[in-house]
Amino acid sequence: MTANAKITADLFITCVVDQLYPDVGVSVVRVLRRLGVTVGFPTDQTCCGQPVYNTGYSQQARTLAKRVLEQFKDSEYVVVPSGSCAATIRVFYLEIFDDDTELLAEAKALAAKTYEFSEFLVNVLKVDDAADCGAGHEGTVTYHPSCHLLRELGVKSEPQKLLQSVPGLEQKELEGAEICCGFGGTFSVKFPHISEGMVTDKVANIQASGADTLVSCDMSCLMNIGGALNRQESAIKVRHLAQILDPESE
Numbered sequence: 001m002t003a004n005a006k007i008t009a010d011l012f013i014t015c016v017v018d019q020l021y022p023d024v025g026v027s028v029v030r031v032l033r034r035l036g037v038t039v040g041f042p043t044d045q046t047c048c049g050q051p052v053y054n055t056g057y058s059q060q061a062r063t064l065a066k067r068v069l070e071q072f073k074d075s076e077y078v079v080v081p082s083g084s085c086a087a088t089i090r091v092f093y094l095e096i097f098d099d100d101t102e103l104l105a106e107a108k109a110l111a112a113k114t115y116e117f118s119e120f121l122v123n124v125l126k127v128d129d130a131a132d133c134g135a136g137h138e139g140t141v142t143y144h145p146s147c148h149l150l151r152e153l154g155v156k157s158e159p160q161k162l163l164q165s166v167p168g169l170e171q172k173e174l175e176g177a178e179i180c181c182g183f184g185g186t187f188s189v190k191f192p193h194i195s196e197g198m199v200t201d202k203v204a205n206i207q208a209s210g211a212d213t214l215v216s217c218d219m220s221c222l223m224n225i226g227g228a229l230n231r232q233e234s235a236i237k238v239r240h241l242a243q244i245l246d247p248e249s250e
Contacts, residue, residue: 007036007037007038007076007077007124007125008037008038008039008040008075008076008077009032009037009038009039009040009075009076009077009078009079009120010039010040010041010042010072010075010076010077010078010079011025011028011029011032011039011040011041011078011079011080011081012045012048012068012072012078012079012080012085012086012089012114013025013041013045013081014048014080014081014082014084014085014219015047016082016219016220016223017081017082017219020219020223021219021223021240023243023249024081024219024240024242024243025081026246027240027242027243027245027246027248027249028079028081028117028242029041030246030248030249031121031133031242031245031246032079034132034133034134035121035125035127035132035133037125040075042071042072044071045068045071045072046064046067046068047064048064048065048068048085048088048089049061049062049063049064049065049068049088049096050084050085050088050092050185051185051186052064053088053092053096054185054186055186058096061096062096062097065093065096065097065107066103068089068093068110069093069103069106069107069110072110072114073106073109073110075113076113077113077114077115077120077124078110078113078114078115079115079116079117079120080114080115080116080117081116081117081217081219081240081242082116082117082146082217082218082219082220083116083146083147083148083149083150083152083153083155083217083218084146084147084148084149084185084218084220086114086115086116086119086148086149086153087148087149087152087153089110089111089114090111090114090152090153091111091152091153093107093110093111094107094108094111116149116153116155116217117217117241117242118155118158118159118162118217118241119153119155119158121158121162121245122157122158122161122162123158127162128161128165129165130162130163130165130166130167130245131165131166131167133245133246133247134247135166135167135244135245135246135247136166136167136168136169136247137166137167137168137169137213137244138168138169139168139169139170139212139213140169140170140171140172140210140211140212140213141163141169141170141171141172141211141212141213141214141215141239141244142171142172142173142174142177142206142209142211142213142214142215143159143160143163143171143174143177143214143215143216144174144177144181144202144206144214144215144216144221144222144225145159145177145178145216145217146181146216146217146218146220146221147180147184148218149217149218150178155217159215159217159241162241162245163215163241163244166244166245169244171211172209172210172211173209174205174206174209174211175205175208175209176201176202176205177205179198179201179202180198181198181199181202181221181224181225182194182195182196182197182198182199182202182224183195183199183220183221183223183224183225185220188224195224199224199225199228200228202225202228203225203228203229203232203234206225206229206236207234207236211236212235212236212237213236213237213238213239213244214226214229214236214237214238214239215238215239215240215241215244216238216240216241217240217241218240219240222238222239222240225238226238
């Protein structure tokens with residue numbers, strides 16, 4: 001904890017967390033502070049632009065992305081509690097600004113200091129034991145790796161490493177873990193029947209795992225899967241990784 005006392009990280013909160021799951025953002029901040037990080041929060045931050053970019057509104061996405069570049073240009077690190085939004089900044093901003101040398105340089109600078117939450121803990125803070133966060137969880141969990149986190153950022157072992165070190169936690173294997181849950185942002189709106197079929201398969205595998213809690217690093221996936229679980233009146237809970245690591249989270 002002492003080694004991280006001089007690290008400052010600004011939180012990019014994401015729209016889903018800000019509007020629907022603010023308790024996840026609170027857990028992210030508490031975990032980082034327990035690890036000695038000074039956490040900042042630019043209060044005028046807005047959407048990263050992913051929804052409009054995925055829908056084909058490139059100019060509107062560019063406007064939002066330029067705002068993010070400006071807001072976080074002086075950050076030492078930027079931490080994002082979502083593989084999806086982190087991938088937008090790290091990967092898709094380089095596409096958005098590929099025709100502008102100056103803005104592309106700014107995008108590359110931001111990408112170099114932007115990390116998804118679990119990635120930041122393991123690769124920057126060098127956390128190898130969740131007990132360092134004060135974490136403890138009595139129960140069984142299974143883990144769903146979100147698509148952008150896994151495929152765009154290549155973050156695979158970091159969340160697993162953290163979960164495996166949580167005192168009291170028993171992890172269950174999830175069949176077809178790396179198969180998409182069917183949300184995909186606007187995909188679930190454009191192709192609702194396909195999305196419903198995909199989340200139905202995902203829920204069946206979660207129930208078969210025998211876990212009492214599903215953990216992921218993206219609340220958008222958990223919102224989709226959690227809704228399907230609720231419709232089936234399942235008792236399985238959904239939790240962001242930060243909530244598992246935060247001893248004060250309910």
